[in-house]
Amino acid sequence: MIVLGIETSCDETGVALYDSEVGLRAHALFSQVEIHAEYGGVVPEIASRDHVRKLLPLINQCLENADLTRADIDAVAYTAGPGLIGALLVGTATGRSIAMALDRPALAVHHMEGHLLAPMLEADPPEVPFVALLVSGGHSMLVEVRAIGEYRILGETLDDAAGEAFDKTAKLLGLGYPGGPALAKLAKQGDEKRFSFPRPMTNKPGLDFSFSGLKTHTRNLWLNSEQDETTQADIAAGFQLAVVDTLVIKCRRAMQHTRAPQLIIAGGVGANLALREALQQAGKKHGWKVSYPRLEFCTDNGAMIAFAGCQRLMAGEHTGPGLQAFARWPLDQLPPLGATA
Numbered sequence: 539m540i541v542l543g544i545e546t547s548c549d550e551t552g553v554a555l556y557d558s559e560v561g562l563r564a565h566a567l568f569s570q571v572e573i574h575a576e577y578g579g580v581v582p583e584i585a586s587r588d589h590v591r592k593l594l595p596l597i598n599q600c601l602e603n604a605d606l607t608r609a610d611i612d613a614v615a616y617t618a619g620p621g622l623i624g625a626l627l628v629g630t631a632t633g634r635s636i637a638m639a640l641d642r643p644a645l646a647v648h649h650m651e652g653h654l655l656a657p658m659l660e661a662d663p664p665e666v667p668f669v670a671l672l673v674s675g676g677h678s679m680l681v682e683v684r685a686i687g688e689y690r691i692l693g694e695t696l697d698d699a700a701g702e703a704f705d706k707t708a709k710l711l712g713l714g715y716p717g718g719p720a721l722a723k724l725a726k727q728g729d730e731k732r733f734s735f736p737r738p739m740t741n742k743p744g745l746d747f748s749f750s751g752l753k754t755h756t757r758n759l760w761l762n763s764e765q766d767e768t769t770q771a772d773i774a775a776g777f778q779l780a781v782v783d784t785l786v787i788k789c790r791r792a793m794q795h796t797r798a799p800q801l802i803i804a805g806g807v808g809a810n811l812a813l814r815e816a817l818q819q820a821g822k823k824h825g826w827k828v829s830y831p832r833l834e835f836c837t838d839n840g841a842m843i844a845f846a847g848c849q850r851l852m853a854g855e856h857t858g859p860g861l862q863a864f865a866r867w868p869l870d871q872l873p874p875l876g877a878t879a
């Protein structure tokens with residue numbers, strides 16, 4: 539089965555063609571980052587308009603790269619939530635229209651299920667059961683994956699998402715938008731031990747996160763400092779280490795709690811090399827396998843949506859013809875695989 543995957547939930551237009559027999563045939567991405575940078579964050583209306591502009595050309599580009607024609611598409615999978623509603627509706631309307639024109643089934647995909655399953659696109663895919671650390675710009679959660687479609691949320695952020703904390707701290711330090719990658723780059727030059735940072739919620743039991751206190755601590759530190767380049771890099775390094783340590787502590791707890799043999803890292807913050815390295819070492823020490831998607835499939839992309847959609851479409855699922863998108867859509871409300879067939 540060849541599935542066209544469409545991702546338009548935020549500021550990336552992602553398209554892919556996934557073949558259940560041979561794997562990923564093609565993928566293409568247009569990032570709107572530069573368009574939103576001058577506003578210091580994503581402007582929803584601009585995001586929607588740009589998805590309209592880029593989506594069809596990217597679909598054509600993917601078909602060409604895969605040496606396929608429209609008639610080869612067996613089904614369409616599109617992100618229907620959670621995300622920016624106007625942006626989601628562009629992918630939803632386009633996906634449904636293509637499916638209708640070709641007389642093929644279409645499926646509404648949950649964006650976070652896409653992130654969760656993204657490591658399965660790699661050569662040595664993780665096997666269920668596993669625990670997933672899902673850390674993106676909008677979400678931070680630990681999820682027990684017993685099977686595809688069977689998700690139990692073990693812990694969530696009570697305030698800011700990990701990526702949001704990176705972005706806001708980067709903005710405070712004058713690093714622009716989106717700040718996560720810029721902060722990570724600067725952190726390499728800094729002394730992570732010069733200032734002390736809290737490890738939020740690690741003294742209490744449980745698997746929830748909170749990053750707003752760490753953000754306030756960082757702000758106070760910066761506003762009361764010399765604000766020179768060395769301090770900027772040292773604060774970036776100390777902040778990153780605090781986030782990484784906190785995430786590692788919570789992952790260790792989740793692995794102990796579930797006794798799962800494998801941890802996967804997904805979502806945009808999963809592109810952070812310090813986090814990957816620290817979790818890899820923790821895995822070695824405690825005897826669990828750690829896997830993650832390649833860097834480009836950590837952040838939003840069409841491949842993860844095509845893949846997640848393909849799993850459900852092959853189980854016989856499809857979504858009715860209505861144009862429905864969901865700004866909010868709890869992950870644990872997803873039906874088990876094949877349930878809506």
Ligand code: KG4
Nearest residue numbers: 674675676701718719806807809810837838
């Ligand atoms: O998954 P994603 O592309 O979009 C959402 O669904 O939110 O995640 C984007 C987030 C942003 O907050 C971005 O700053 C963060 O991931 N991010 C990083 C890195 N690369 C992306 N954060 C820390 N270090 C990185 N290398």
Ligand code: ZN
Nearest residue numbers: 653674837838
């Ligand atoms: Zn995402």
